[in-house]
Amino acid sequence: xxxxxxxxxxxxxxxxxxxxxxxxxxxxxxxxxxxxxxxxxxxxxxxxxxxxxxxxxxxxxxxxxxxxxxxxxxxxxxxxxxxxxxxxxxxxxxxxxxxxxxxxxxxxxxxxxxxxxxxxxxxxxxxxxxxxxxxxxxxxxxxxxxxxxxxxxxxxxxxxxxxxxxxxxxxxxxxxxxxxxxxxxxxxxxxxxxxxxxxxxxxxxxxxxxxxxxxxxxxxxxxxxxxxxxxxxxxxxxxxxxxxxxxxxxxxxxxxxxxxxxxxxxxxxxxxxxxxxxxxxxxxxxxxxxxxxxxxxxxxxxxxxxxxxxxxxxxxxxxxxxxxxxxxxxxxxxxxxxxxxxxxxxxxxxxxxxxxxxxxxxxxxxxxxxxxxxxxxxxxxxxxxxxxxxxxxxxxxxxxxxxxxxxxxxxxxxxxxxxxxxxxxxxxxxxxxxxxxxxxx
Numbered sequence: 001x002x003x004x005x006x007x008x009x010x011x012x013x014x015x016x017x018x019x020x021x022x023x024x025x026x027x028x029x030x031x032x033x034x035x036x037x038x039x040x041x042x043x044x045x046x047x048x049x050x051x052x053x054x055x056x057x058x059x060x061x062x063x064x065x066x067x068x069x070x071x072x073x074x075x076x077x078x079x080x081x082x083x084x085x086x087x088x089x090x091x092x093x094x095x096x097x098x099x100x101x102x103x104x105x106x107x108x109x110x111x112x113x114x115x116x117x118x119x120x121x122x123x124x125x126x127x128x129x130x131x132x133x134x135x136x137x138x139x140x141x142x143x144x145x146x147x148x149x150x151x152x153x154x155x156x157x158x159x160x161x162x163x164x165x166x167x168x169x170x171x172x173x174x175x176x177x178x179x180x181x182x183x184x185x186x187x188x189x190x191x192x193x194x195x196x197x198x199x200x201x202x203x204x205x206x207x208x209x210x211x212x213x214x215x216x217x218x219x220x221x222x223x224x225x226x227x228x229x230x231x232x233x234x235x236x237x238x239x240x241x242x243x244x245x246x247x248x249x250x251x252x253x254x255x256x257x258x259x260x261x262x263x264x265x266x267x268x269x270x271x272x273x274x275x276x277x278x279x280x281x282x283x284x285x286x287x288x289x290x291x292x293x294x295x296x297x298x299x300x301x302x303x304x305x306x307x308x309x310x311x312x313x314x315x316x317x318x319x320x321x322x323x324x325x326x327x328x329x330x331x332x333x334x335x336x337x338x339x340x341x342x343x344x345x346x347x348x349x350x351x352x353x354x355x356x357x358x359x360x361x362x363x364x365x366x367x368x369x370x371x372x373x374x375x376x377x378x379x380x381x382x383x384x385x386x387x388x389x390x391x392x393x394x395x396x397x398x399x400x401x402x403x404x405x406x407x408x409x410x411x412x413x414x415x416x417x418x419x420x421x422x423x424x425x426x427x428x429x430x431x432x433x434x435x436x437x438x439x440x441x
Contacts (some may be wrong), residue, residue: 024295028302029346032238032257033072033301039258047266048285049292051258061286090114091225096151109136109144113157121156121224122164155223162187168219178204179212193436206440207293237354239307241318248318250299250308253354260296262289302339306347309333310365317365318355327379330366378415384425386413391431396439402426 030038043051093114099107116125127141134141148157154171156163166183169176182190188200195209201381220226242249270282310333316324330348334341348362367379390408394400400408402422409415409422421435431437 002297023291024298025346027292027295027299028343029349029351030299032236032253034350035296039260039292042288043260046285046288048263048282048289050261052261052264075277088178089117089224090439092227093148093151093156097147101265102147105136106140106144106147109134109140110147113144113148113343117157117224119224120222121153121158121227122161123159148270153220153223155220156227158223161221164221164223165216165219168223169216172219174268176212176215178202178208179215179420182209182212193438195440234360235352236380237359238351239303240354241307241311241353243356248311248315250304250311251303254300260289260292302343302347303351305337306344307353307362309337310353310362314365321357323381323382323385325365325367325381327368328366329368333366345420352379381418383409383415383421384429386415387422388429391426391437394437397441398438399434399437402435 027035027038034228039049040051043049045076090111094111097110101111109130112130113123113125116130117123122147126140127145131138131141145157149155149167151157154168155164156210158167162183166180169179169183174363181202182198189195190199190213195206198204199206199209237253239250239252242251267282267286270278273279310328311318313328313333314325316326330339330344334344348366351362352359367381386409387405390400390405402419405422406417406419409417
């Protein structure tokens, strides 16, 4: 084998990822809102690009750049104005206090503790660490925690789920010696529904524990979720499917996207320049504009083709409802459209479609295939619906095990799945195991 060092020439073919190709790929996976933001930013970089929005004058990159920066921060669209709120979580809690009742030092501690609440409304920070950080006594920190726990919603400021439930029982005047005993002394056994051990030790019937469980089920384990942590977000569909006679029509919702046009006046003024750098600058910006226009058109075409293929293959879903969703993979759609599977993945990423039966994520139409005894296929979505229906109709005093569900799906509906698959789908549906679904009354 010759391992001598040397220089050789060799011809080869390879695919190079150019900046333009990378931009086209990026535009394809942008949602309508992301595309709008991208085009507006491009208008600031490229003076040959004019952006026109509905009810907004075209942007002159030279004159309006500073004005646009100012108005962007001070003016919101009507959708954002609907969602906008003036009060933070801290404001909502502090507004419930009689601030004149507390010293400035304690108010500082209370505000600090509120800022430490997690999204569930729990306070997991160590009081001793907080007292050291703020330079106050541990007693003041503990008193401040109690103050927060008196606020609404009930359970806010609790250190854990156990304390959260106890606070709510006390607040709702649901004091029950047995309930408090179960939550304080048998919390984990009670939560895991190992009630026979509790009933035997306390010498009480299982029905009594079931009654307390039903009461506690009505409490809120996440009181912090009732407080507003961020503005509501609104889904803007990227495409629309409309009923047209016996069929359907597909159109893109690009009316809200900025329209871009070529700033010919600016271009003509600079073409008279004899400066080579200006000429090179104009050439680069013209090419940039052309690539953006081409990428946008390619994005529209690809997205329209993908959505049209989804409608074609999921016709019964659009006509009759969710339970008629048939198995469909991105690979299958890509093969029929003669494009790469990754192109389909980018086309449906973070995009939604408005239909006669609601607004759905494009990704939700792609489901895995489940085999049936009749050699036909069904979708994972249909299997989940079947599992949910079986559990809803079961006898709660003797709930179905996962293996029993496997057998019923095969016998009654011809669906062949494993016990592990049933357990996975049940978890995805938020349905507990049979032992935790069992009732004793």
